[in-house]
Amino acid sequence: QVHLVESGGGVVQPGGSLRLSCEASGFRFSGFGMHWVRQAPGKGLEWVAFVSHDGTNEDYADSVKGRFAISRDNSENTVYLQMNSLGTDDSALYFCAKGEVVLSSPFDVWGQGTTVTVSS
Amino acid sequence: DIVMTQSPDSLAVSLGERATINCKSSQSVLHTYTNKNFLVWYQQKPGQPPRMLIYWASTRESGVPDRFSGSGSGTDFTLTISSLQAEDVAVYYCQQYYTSPITFGQGTRLEIK
Numbered sequence: 306q307v308h309l310v311e312s313g314g315g316v317v318q319p320g321g322s323l324r325l326s327c328e329a330s331g332f333r334f335s336g337f338g339m340h341w342v343r344q345a346p347g348k349g350l351e352w353v354a355f356v357s358h359d360g361t362n363e364d365y366a367d368s369v370k371g372r373f374a375i376s377r378d379n380s381e382n383t384v385y386l387q388m389n390s391l392g393t394d395d396s397a398l399y400f401c402a403k404g405e406v407v408l409s410s411p412f413d414v415w416g417q418g419t420t421v422t423v424s425s
Numbered sequence: 426d427i428v429m430t431q432s433p434d435s436l437a438v439s440l441g442e443r444a445t446i447n448c449k450s451s452q453s454v455l456h457t458y459t460n461k462n463f464l465v466w467y468q469q470k471p472g473q474p475p476r477m478l479i480y481w482a483s484t485r486e487s488g489v490p491d492r493f494s495g496s497g498s499g500t501d502f503t504l505t506i507s508s509l510q511a512e513d514v515a516v517y518y519c520q521q522y523y524t525s526p527i528t529f530g531q532g533t534r535l536e537i538k
Contacts, residue, residue, distance in 0.1 A: 350518055350520070411480040412477060413486070415476070
C-alpha cells in the first residue's frame with residue numbers, strides 16, 4: 306500500500322521558518338519525483354514545488370521561489386520543504402504528492418497534509 | 426503561466442442524472458510529439474486529500490468507477506459523471522502538467538439537487 310505521511314506543520318510567526326517532512330512507503334521512492342501542493346483554508350489547490358527522483362532538479366512556484374527549498378533523502382524515503390520568511394499568505398494545508406520521474410506528470414498519490422499557520 | 430478555468434463554479438445534479446464539468450486552458454496542453462494531453466482531473470471530498478480520477482485527459486485511474494469519464498483535447502476538456510451517486514459529492518479540479526508552473530483550475534463544487 307502506497308502511503309505518504311506529512312509532518313512538521315504548526316504555528317509560526319511572520320518572518321519565521323518551518324521545515325515540513327513527508328515520509329513515503331509502499332513504493333520505490335528513489336524512482337519518482339515528488340511535489341508539494343498547498344491549499345489555503347476554503348480555497349483551491351496551489352502547486353508549490355517539485356524535486357526530481359534523484360534530487361538533482363527542483364522547480365518552484367513564483368510565490369515561493371527564493372524562500373522555500375525542496376529536498377529529499379532517498380535513504381530515508383523522505384522529502385522535505387524548508388520554508389523561510391513565512392508570511393500570512395503561506396498559511397495552508399500542505400500536501401506532498403507522488404509524481405513520476407519528470408515534472409510533467411500527474412500526481413497519483415497524495416498524503417493527508419500538514420497544516421501551517423502563520424500568525425502573530 | 427497556463428491559466429485553467431473551470432465551469433461552472435458549482436453544480437447541483439439529481440441522483441442518477443449526468444453531471445458535466447468543463448475545463449479550459451489558456452494555451453494548448455497537447456504534446457504534439459506524443460499526441461497526449463497533459464491534463465488530469467482530481468476529486469476532493471471534505472477533509473480528504475485530492476484523489477486522481479482521470480489522467481492524460483481521458484485515462485481512468487485504476488479503481489475509479491466507470492461512470493467517470495474524461496474527454497477533450499488541446500484547450501477544452503470535460504469531466505462527465507454519467508449517473509450521479511451520493512458519494513460523488515465533492516469538489517473537482519482539473520490540472521495541467523504540460524509545463525511549469527503546474528496549475529489547477531479553481532474547482533467545481535458538485536452537490537445533489
